[in-house]
Amino acid sequence: MARRLNVLVTDDELPALEGLVRMLREDPRIAQIYAAGSGIEAIHALEQHAIDAVFLDIHMPSLSGIDIARMINRFANPPAVVFVTADETKALEAFDLKASDYLLKPVDDARLVESVRRLCEGREDPVNAPPMVTVEHLGTSRLIKREDILYAEARGDYIRLHTADASFLMRVAMAELERQWSDADFLRIHRSYLVSVRHIQNMRLGTAKGSVWVGGAELPVSRRSLPLVRGLLERTRVRAQR
Incomplete structure (x- = not known):
């Protein structure tokens, strides 16, 4: 089995944060999960731990998920970024920041499983991973x-x-x-x-x-x-x- 992912989950709303952490704990491909209730906490976690992927809420006070993604893009070895948000209007901006995925709240179990699969595949072959686009289809979000x-x-x-x-x-x-x-x-x-x-x-x-x-x-x-x-x-x- 390939090395499991260490992930950071960031959301200023505690129920959403705890819910996503709970869902990720059930995935055998996930190793360590770090949680941050603000953008500042997320930056500190990124400085202290080896993190493979970050699940980011977009709308947070002080530092938004978009702000954090811009910072991550300046890292020498940036972790993958997955936006988790109720705002469906930011998808294009998210992928302009090289986001790996864009999940709409409330997050569906199957959609999260698919997102983790893409993270694992992208880590194995980051150079050849094709650009993805988040679209709406039959009331749900998906990647093409x-x-x-x-x-x-x-x-x-x-x-x-x-x-x-x-x-x-x-x-x-x-x-x-x-x-x-x-x-x-x-x-x-x-x-x-x-x-x-x-x-x-x-x-x-x-x-x-x-x-x-x-x-x-x-x-x-x-x-x-x-x-x-x-x-x-x-x-x-x-x-x-x-």
């Missing part, structure tokens, strides 16, 4: 691989993320998603669509409008985005050697 997302579609205050076999909701502005995924080859082709370049199958580009096919869906290319899509076409064109 970003590389499986074909395109994102704006739906009011939400974004619908489409994969080959399902679609999922995320509460985030399209402009923010475009900014954070710009280095992952996602291209804004329309005010309502952000597509994964690697999943584009076909293009049809006219002088004033165009279309791309992604996962069998035909998506419009706006006049403003035509130069970007044409540039992509030129960059990927195979040219004969002279």
